[in-house]
Amino acid sequence: MTGPDLGMPAFPPFPEAAREAVHDEVLRANLRHATHTIRDKRARAVAELDDWDRLRAAGKAIKDHTLRHLDRYLLQLEAAVTAAGGTVHWAVDAEEANRIVTGLVLATGEREVVKVKSMATQETGLNEALEAAGIAAYETDLAELIVQLGHDRPSHILVPAIHRNRGEIRDLFRSEMGRWGRPAPEDLGDDPRELAEAARLHLREKFLRAKVAVSGANFMVAETGTMVVLESEGNGRMCLTLPETLISVVGIEKVVPTFRDLEVFLQTLPRSSTAERMNPYTTMWTGTGTGDRDGTGDRDGTGEGDGPTAFHLVLLDNGRTDTLADEVGRQALRCIRCSACLNVCPVYERAGGQAYGSVYPGPIGAVLSPQLRGTASPIDATLPYASTLCGACYEVCPVAIDIPEILVHLRERVVQGGPVTREGVRVRIRPAHGHTAERAAMRAARLLLDRPGALRAGERLLSRARRLRPHRLPGPGRAWTDTRALPDVPAESFRDWWARERKAPQK
Numbered sequence: 001m002t003g004p005d006l007g008m009p010a011f012p013p014f015p016e017a018a019r020e021a022v023h024d025e026v027l028r029a030n031l032r033h034a035t036h037t038i039r040d041k042r043a044r045a046v047a048e049l050d051d052w053d054r055l056r057a058a059g060k061a062i063k064d065h066t067l068r069h070l071d072r073y074l075l076q077l078e079a080a081v082t083a084a085g086g087t088v089h090w091a092v093d094a095e096e097a098n099r100i101v102t103g104l105v106l107a108t109g110e111r112e113v114v115k116v117k118s119m120a121t122q123e124t125g126l127n128e129a130l131e132a133a134g135i136a137a138y139e140t141d142l143a144e145l146i147v148q149l150g151h152d153r154p155s156h157i158l159v160p161a162i163h164r165n166r167g168e169i170r171d172l173f174r175s176e177m178g179r180w181g182r183p184a185p186e187d188l189g190d191d192p193r194e195l196a197e198a199a200r201l202h203l204r205e206k207f208l209r210a211k212v213a214v215s216g217a218n219f220m221v222a223e224t225g226t227m228v229v230l231e232s233e234g235n236g237r238m239c240l241t242l243p244e245t246l247i248s249v250v251g252i253e254k255v256v257p258t259f260r261d262l263e264v265f266l267q268t269l270p271r272s273s274t275a276e277r278m279n280p281y282t283t284m285w286t287g288t289g290t291g292d293r294d295g296t297g298d299r300d301g302t303g304e305g306d307g308p309t310a311f312h313l314v315l316l317d318n319g320r321t322d323t324l325a326d327e328v329g330r331q332a333l334r335c336i337r338c339s340a341c342l343n344v345c346p347v348y349e350r351a352g353g354q355a356y357g358s359v360y361p362g363p364i365g366a367v368l369s370p371q372l373r374g375t376a377s378p379i380d381a382t383l384p385y386a387s388t389l390c391g392a393c394y395e396v397c398p399v400a401i402d403i404p405e406i407l408v409h410l411r412e413r414v415v416q417g418g419p420v421t422r423e424g425v426r427v428r429i430r431p432a433h434g435h436t437a438e439r440a441a442m443r444a445a446r447l448l449l450d451r452p453g454a455l456r457a458g459e460r461l462l463s464r465a466r467r468l469r470p471h472r473l474p475g476p477g478r479a480w481t482d483t484r485a486l487p488d489v490p491a492e493s494f495r496d497w498w499a500r501e502r503k504a505p506q507k
Contacts, residue, residue: 011357014382018351027163031349034162039343041275042396049271058264060400063334066257067324073222073255074315080225084287086311091249093318094124100314101126101214101247102133108245110212112136116239117216117229118144119337120249120316122154122359123372126214137214138180138206140235142199149176155353155361158273158339163352166190177202203235213243213308217250218336219265220313223258226286227313230269230279240283246308251316253333265336268398272338287311319372325421328409332368334399341393341403347386356383363393367406374422374429375414381432384410415439437475459493466491 011017021027046052066073078088091097101121105113113130115121115137127137127148139148146161147154150172154160161169173184173195182205184198215236219228227248229236240246256262270279289307324330342348342362353361357379358369366387370380384407387393393403413420415438417431431439448455466489472481492500 010377011379013378014351014355014357014386017355017357017379018347018386021351021355024352026165027352028350030163030165031352034156034159035343035349038158038275039340039396042272042340042343045271045275045277048277049267052268055264055268056398056400059268059336059398060334062256062261062264063399064331066255067253067330067333070252070255070324073257074252076222077220077225077255078315080221080223081287081311081313082225084225086225086287086313089312089314091314091316091318094316097121097124097249097314097316097318098126098129101249102129102135104245104247104312105130105135105212106133108212110135110210110245112138112206112210113212113214113247114138114140114206114210114239114243115144115214116140116236117218117231118214118249119157119359120216120251121214123318124249124316126249138203138210140203140206140239141231142196142233142235145199145203146172149173149180153354154359156339156342157337157360157362157364158342163354166192166195169195173198181205203238207235207238207242210239210243212245212247213239215239215246215248217248217254218269219262220250220255221257221259221262222255224286226259226284228262229283230266230281231283232274232276232280234281237281237283240285240308241289241306244308245310245312246285247312247314249314249316251318252320253335269336269338272336272340272396272398285311319374321424322421323368323371326371326409329367329371329406331401332364332371332403332406334401335364335368336399338398340396340398344392344396346388346390346392351386356386358383363387363403363407364401367401367403367410370410370414374420375410375432376429381414384414415442456493456495459495462489463491463493465489 049055081088089100091100111134113135118126118139121127130137139145141160143159143161144154146152146164146169150161150164152161156162164172167190170188170190174186174188177184177198180202182202184202188194188198215227215229217227218230220226221228227250229240256265266279266282270276285307288309288311320333323333339362341364342353345363348362353365356362356365356369358365358373360368366383370383373380375381387404387407389404389407391404394401397403412418413429414432415435417429419426419428421427448458469486469489471486472478473486
């Protein structure tokens with residue numbers, strides 16, 4: 001393991017990465033245009049539903065119930081998938097997940113796979129593990145294809161190539177497509193229809209040739225063993241039905257108890273992510289495509305149906321059980337990966353997703369990555385500070401994750417250390433480096449607030465010396481006042497005002 005993510009280099013702390021990103025004018029223009037467009041469309045789509053608040057509350061309740069009984073629902077899911085002809089594998093971490101998938105692919109004799117909805121495999125670094133074993137992995141989502149052709153990293157949950165504009169994508173297709181398969185037309189322009197057609201022709205030969213596919217899933221239904229994938233291009237349908245072997249790598253938090261629960265999420269996820277009333281392509285499969293399983297596979301009496309003849313489900317933990325043990329942080333596991341929080345975040349809009357050093361960028365990445373990976377690395381120790389705590393992310397979240405609350409909780413962990421769960425064991429971590437002054441300030445504040453008399457004297461002294469207020473703070477506080485003005489000191493403290501008003505005759 002060479003960095004926070006398996007197979008990825010060590011990332012710089014968020015402030016360093018963000019400082020470089022905010023000086024990239026093209027990147028900021030791309031992000032500003034894309035995020036404003038998406039969030040405005042989402043707001044209109046959500047406003048159409050009178051019961052949006054009730055749907056949001058229902059999604060939160062379903063997720064919270066599932067997380068409280070996660071062990072039971074995962075065992076129920078395993079039994080249902082097995083009964084439908086699939087095979088379930090359990091992966092405690094990224095390394096084990098990659099080893100399982102690599103072994104399954106090698107067992108087929110194939111040396112290439114097509115991929116779709118594979119955020120979990122990006123988390124584990126699967127592509128690099130497959131490449132080390134001599135297996136080529138081809139991303140089929142248009143944005144993921146752009147990222148792969150550019151030897152790049154995703155910068156958005158919904159639109160991984162949001163940091164690229166049409167001209168950049170055109171140049172990338174022209175220079176790189178031929179190295180991966182069918183080349184782009186020499187006269188390719190930057191019209192979105194031309195770019196989409198070039199990608200379609202490039203990918204079609206891979207769809208028709210591939211015998212093995214690797215996917216993720218948006219949801220897993222415990223009662224039926226059904227996998228659910230939502231996508232907008234149709235590439236998912238090709239990956240999930242044409243290959244003979246399908247391997248799905250899914251985080252354990254993606255399970256829902258019943259098929260009926262999908263009623264809520266199939267309304268909230270499309271509107272929160274792509275601002276669509278209904279998802280264009282919703283693919284569901286249960287087990288393999290052969291045999292009669294209550295009408296889901298054998299439709300014509302021949303014993304054959306759509307879909308793969310071999311299905312493997314790899315259930316990925318990789319820090320999720322440890323996160324579940326945190327009473328405050330566990331709510332991040334409700335996330336349905338809609339990306340609404342990214343599109344309203346002022347920090348993400350200016351820094352971009354790659355500054356977060358994780359496959360999960362933006363506000364949800366700032367709370368999820370430090371829990372899945374721990375706060376030992378410089379990038380993970382700084383992610384909880386990648387926020388203004390404005391609360392916009394909480395307001396748009398379709399499952400009501402209180403991201404600001406988790407950020408403050410994680411900041412306390414970074415500064416103070418304390419008990420956490422790591423690999424199922426309760427341990428005590430030390431405070432991160434570089435927060436000595438912050439800890440000292442918090443201790444001084446606690447001492448002062450515990451002594452009302454000293455606090456009152458300090459407030460009066462500060463009021464009388466208000467004319468001496470500096471415009472910038474010295475030392476560590478200088479960074480704060482580089483971009484903010486110190487507030488004016490009032491002539492009278494609230495305590496003194498309150499005491500005076502209470503003594504004044506009532507009008």
